[in-house]
Amino acid sequence: MHMIFFRKIVLTVAGVVVLGALASAAAGERAGGVAPLPQQAPVRIELAQAERQVPQSREQVQLSFAPVVRQVAPSVVNVYATRVEEQVVSPFANDPFFQRFFGERSPFFQSRPRESRSLGSGVIVDSTGLILTNSHVVSGATDIRIALADRREFAVDLVLDDPETDLAVLRIRDTGGVELPAIAFADSDVLEVGDLVLAIGNPFGVGQTVTSGIVSALARTGVEASDYEFFIQTDAAINPGNSGGALVDLDGRLVGINTAIYSRTGGSVGIGFAIPSNMAAVVAQAGLAGGEIVRPWLGAKTQVVSADIAESLQLASPTGAMITDVAPGGPAERAGLRPGDVVTAIDGVTVEDPSAFNFRLATKQLGSEARLAVMRGGQAFEATLPVEAPSQPEESQIARITGNTRFAGATGQELTPALAQEQDLPFDARGIVITEVEEGSPAEAMGLATGDIILSLNGIEMTDAGTFAETASRRVRTWEIVLQRDGRVVRTYVSG
Template sequence: MRFNRFLPTLVLPKVVLPAIVIAAVTGSGLSNGHAQPAGGREAATPAVPQSRAEIALSFAPVVREAAPAVVNVYSLQKEVDPFYSNDPILRRFFGRQQPRGGSALGSGVIVDPSGIMVTNAHVIKNASEIRVGFNDRREAAAKLLLRDTRTDLAVLQIEGEGPFPVLPFAPPASLETGDLVLAIGNPFGVGQTVTQGIVSATARTQVGIADQRFFIQTDAAINPGNSGGALIDMAGRLVGINTAIYSRSGGSIGIGFAIPAEMVELVVSSAKDDGVVRRPWFGAKLETVTRELSRQLGLDRPAGAVVVGLVDGGPAERAGIRVADVVTAVDGLPVTDTDSFAYALATRGTEGEAEITFQRAAKARTVTLTLERPPETEPRDTRRIAGRSPFAGATVENLSPAVADELNLDVTTTGVVIARVRARSPAQRLGLRPGDIVLRVNDAAVETTADLERVARRRLRYWDLAIERDGRRLSVMLGG
């Protein structure tokens, strides 16, 4: 099995699809006089439809209202071959090379009358130009306001005069497993398409699609090109942004995933504010409760997130939370693992308070946590390493809770972190990645960005590097 983010392969003219109509007959209290008793009660029997409406139950009214707010997203990626662009002799003889273009196709949802819309971050990755197509065949340009890879969401601004049709957000926690939902998007580039299904799960974690791993699962058919499209309820409200499918072949097998509307609304609000997604700081390191941990902690089931480390003076410590406490809920939203905790806390925002429920010594307790942004306790002192060292082309920063949150690292980590790596640089050729923590160069410990810059200027006969990546220590030996 694999997860497929939707990367379209062709673009075809839109086609007008017939309305989706199903015949639905239920036992609704009408009786034909043949019900048989069962267990002391009369068993409900299917009733003969009594009206045209009962015969032709249709989603058309919901689709009619929602469809104009769902658009196609076309992104153009331009790339110039560096072999030509970096060689002045070749440019002299062959002229300036024309950019090579490639297009990506996905879907998007307008959520504000001013033209603010949402799609998936991977749909517009490396895009030099973005255009959107409406269901009435009109097109418009769009500019990027915010791209958040942790949630795989991007917020765009459609250029042109509004007001634009919008999809309203569904109220928080209004979706339940078993609810009917519709997926609207542009699968395989054939044109706007509607599929119907139910909610298979409302809090699917450990999926591994994006860093923020908390998804709605649905069996509504979702295919390549649906990425960034709308998942709506029967009231025509946005409950999620379709993002991935679980598939052997690349096509839908009835297991699709959508980013919940609460997270989408948070990212949209951030785009309207200052263009940065800010998440509250808990100030503690957590681990998912496994079966073995649940036995050691005396829990009746393996669920929750156990505190394994605290930041001195952080919000969790100030609230009275201790190491070995097992967090079970945030503002009443159940916490089953670290992913569900991260989602629940992130959607609370960075102002006000949240109620944290946890277990300590088999007793349930609730404390009030102050919601605040992660601080930059250590100045990041951003430096781009130059010269001939293995770190040349890397941008490094001092770690603090704020930097750790931006790079999705353990908040208790300290030291110097790789924030960015320039393409085709010595640092990239070595394999350094954003999030790598530089521990040591030869016999010198690296504690600040100034330390790393100082040692990178030296001409050494060899480089003995110690790097931490995803909690693992890596050693690399290179010639000078």
């Protein structure tokens, strides 16, 4: 077999034109006239000719991905997560009659701990033993272990679990002083549809497996219920167990973390999705820095630009993220943004929709600035957005309830614009968000839960932490509590 390279040679084939012209002239003479020769420029045809060389290596002879696999495979690990769950062991567990008349605490419905295991993959991103995987692989696990490509096993600790991106960071407890093979990150923004990629993981628990394919699409959304959807789509075979594994380019660099498949049967149908490496790198860096991830806050709400909105705003096409509400004093307001503006690009990169904008902003470094291309009333301008984290609450905005009260053990915080946005509420919404409920406390026994937003107590609106602390510490016969939970407003009465 010969390696083939191409070099271009240029041939001038004016003779072809002349012969064609002479043939026309002869036809003209036979018809009784003389046809003049056309004055045409010589035609230039570019031909590609193979230049053959002797293969320089075994891989060139085989045209193989083996060099890339040898480089990357040691950085991909198998992840084994164990969970202990309570399971009701009774033949009447699902019978509504017994549930109604005997209750779940009856001997009929006693529960026993049940152990379940899940399988996934991970990628070593730091030689000290830092590993990236999917959040859904390890979330809720009571014990996590990893196995290297050479079958060595290690116990690991969960350093960071980030359901918003479906990423988690693990750290090997003791590497024995051995440096582990860490993979290098690629810039996922330079990927193009059609690029060759390899997926490496542990599908169905059969052991480390490599599959190849191309990038089928970029910036896919609507795949998972995460806050930062911006997936790479590939047709490389991805199956259960591949989650958390590596998607690499032909330079052996990490371009994505495999996370999901589209399938009706549970097997690969050639539609797999990976979290871009630029987002994975942000989470990995947070894990390396101590396990806390703080993301930039826009201080504004956005929505998709429909065709009708694009027409009304004099936009050339229905793309971008339209600002619908701006938080007072937030970064967006200080950048000069206002409702009705459409952000079309960030740092020169086109923004197709709010998901793309959220992804781009989330990968920016805190303390930096982002250049936004904005359309307003048919006119384009540029805004400079400060990349900042949400402001932390002051001590005066937090209330910790103690003493002889039904609310003892609860900690509440004033509803700030950032918290209001997390709860999908208007920026000017008022209330007290329950941020902590101590286990075994009166507040827990009353049914209060983290994330509840207390709107009023006995008719008194909860506008600030001081009002909540003073009201909740009272001794009363009955409490009338109005709170919001899971998007629903609930009014309930409990004894004091």
